[in-house]
Amino acid sequence: MLVSVLRHSWLVGPASRGGCRRLASRRGRSCQCGQFSIVEIRSLPRIQRSEPDEFHSVNPWRLAVTPRWWGILGFTVVFAVACVWLGEWQFDRRSQAQAAIALLDANYDQSAVDLTTILETPAEFDVSEKWRSVRVTGEYLSSDIIYVRTRSGPGGIGFEQLAPLQTSSGTVFVVNRGWVPANGDNSAPAETPAVPSGVVEITAHLIPGEKQIAGRDAPAGQIATINLETIGDRVNEDVYRGWYGRLAAESPASPAGAPWEKPVLDEGPHLSYALQWYVFALMGFFGYGWVLRKEARGEAAPAPKVRRRRSDEDIEDAALDATRVQ
Numbered sequence: 001m002l003v004s005v006l007r008h009s010w011l012v013g014p015a016s017r018g019g020c021r022r023l024a025s026r027r028g029r030s031c032q033c034g035q036f037s038i039v040e041i042r043s044l045p046r047i048q049r050s051e052p053d054e055f056h057s058v059n060p061w062r063l064a065v066t067p068r069w070w071g072i073l074g075f076t077v078v079f080a081v082a083c084v085w086l087g088e089w090q091f092d093r094r095s096q097a098q099a100a101i102a103l104l105d106a107n108y109d110q111s112a113v114d115l116t117t118i119l120e121t122p123a124e125f126d127v128s129e130k131w132r133s134v135r136v137t138g139e140y141l142s143s144d145i146i147y148v149r150t151r152s153g154p155g156g157i158g159f160e161q162l163a164p165l166q167t168s169s170g171t172v173f174v175v176n177r178g179w180v181p182a183n184g185d186n187s188a189p190a191e192t193p194a195v196p197s198g199v200v201e202i203t204a205h206l207i208p209g210e211k212q213i214a215g216r217d218a219p220a221g222q223i224a225t226i227n228l229e230t231i232g233d234r235v236n237e238d239v240y241r242g243w244y245g246r247l248a249a250e251s252p253a254s255p256a257g258a259p260w261e262k263p264v265l266d267e268g269p270h271l272s273y274a275l276q277w278y279v280f281a282l283m284g285f286f287g288y289g290w291v292l293r294k295e296a297r298g299e300a301a302p303a304p305k306v307r308r309r310r311s312d313e314d315i316e317d318a319a320l321d322a323t324r325v326q
Contacts, residue, residue, distance in 0.1 A: 060296040069292065076288045080281040087277035094270035101265045107131035108262055112203045115173065122171050125208070125242030132206045134245065136175075138167040140195040144235045147189050147222050153179030154258050159189040161257050162226065162244075164235050165202065172237045174228060174244040175204060178257025187219075196254040204245025205260070 063069060112133040119129075140163050147159040161177045183190045209228035216224035223230060232239035246260045 058296050058298075060292055063296045064292060072288060072291075076284045079284045083277045083281035083284070087274040087281070090270045090274035090277065094267055094274065097265070097267045097270065101267070103128070104131050104263060104265055108133070108205065115167070116169075118206070119240060119243065122238055122240045123242060127208070129206055129243070130208060133203060133248065134206060135201060135203055136165060136167060136173050136245065137199065137201045138165045138173070139199055140165055140175075140197070141172070141235060141237075142195050142197070145192075145195065145221070146231060146234065147180075148226055149218055149222050149224055150186075151179060153181070155181045157186060158182045159222075160226075161189075161193060162223070162231065163195050164231070164237070164239070165200070166237065170238065172232070172235060172239045174226075174231055174239065175202060175247055176207070176226070176244060176260075177247050178259055180257045188222075191257075193255045193257060196250070196252050201251050202245070202247060203249040204247050206243045207246055208243060209241065 064073070107129070108131045110133055112135045115134040115136045118132060118134060142163075144164050146162040146164075148162060149159060151158055151160045153160075158179055158181045160179055163175045163177050164172045165175050166172050177193065177195070180193065181190045182188070210225040212227040212230060213225055218224050223234075226244060228239055228241045228244060232241060247256060248260065250256070
């Protein structure tokens with residue numbers, strides 16, 4: 001038991017002796033009015049009662065038309081539209097891959113025809129002629145051999161040898177004679193196969209020229225990409241500027257780089273990627289409905305607690321506790 005000595009004039013003044021008696025009676029002792037009042041305070045443990053969480057439930061449709069959920073729905077729609085657009089983009093990529101495979105299968109194994117049968121002028125270009133096999137007769141311009149830098153091949157990174165072949169009409173057809181390895185620091189080809197002299201007949205597959213890449217320079221005798229405009233300026237001749245040829249056969253034969261093989265093309269993972277994007281779009285709406293239903297049922301956030309105001313007796317008890325002498 002704890003005994004508190006209360007100064008009467010401080011806690012219980014003359015005007016409030018009735019309050020003193022009431023406080024003392026609540027504590028189990030009668031009040032003795034004088035200069036001091038000695039009140040024995042029984043310290044009982046206070047039981048803190050926690051109020052249970054009260055969940056509220058509302059109609060999901062009423063909740064869905066609130067400004068907050070209109071915003072969430074708008075975000076969900078934008079997300080779904082983006083996913084559908086990405087799915088369509090993947091389907092378009094797949095269609096392009098399928099078209100490239102179909103073109104390779106249709107043209108690569110056809111019998112060779114004379115170059116002028118397909119390309120009547122040096123500037124002619126028709127993408128449907130890619131991989132067509134052509135015959136060309138002429139003489140190599142051995143002094144204008146060019147090597148393309150940074151090309152992948154059987155031995156890693158190396159070069160591709162480009163040999164300008166001047167036809168009987170005077171027009172130059174660029175022939176890619178294959179891949180050759182690079183030297184130790186990849187600055188130059190480790191091998192420079194010689195081209196046959198005199199008149200030769202070649203068979204090659206048509207490949208479109210490449211774009212020039214700004215800022216990529218190369219030393220003399222080398223080039224960064226197979227840009228036929230640039231090659232035409234270097235050899236100072238009229239060049240077929242739409243197509244060059246990948247060497248398939250040469251007569252008379254001469255050592256060349258690694259021979260070209262028929263490419264192996266596949267569709268890639270575009271179909272699975274497209275389906276995944278569609279699934280993501282559906283998941284966005286599923287998640288929206290799930291969270292809306294959860295919040296409508298009161299499971300997302302409990303209802304706010306109502307705080308009970310302190311009574312006069314609680315205030316008086318707190319005053320007595322504050323004056324307790326340990």
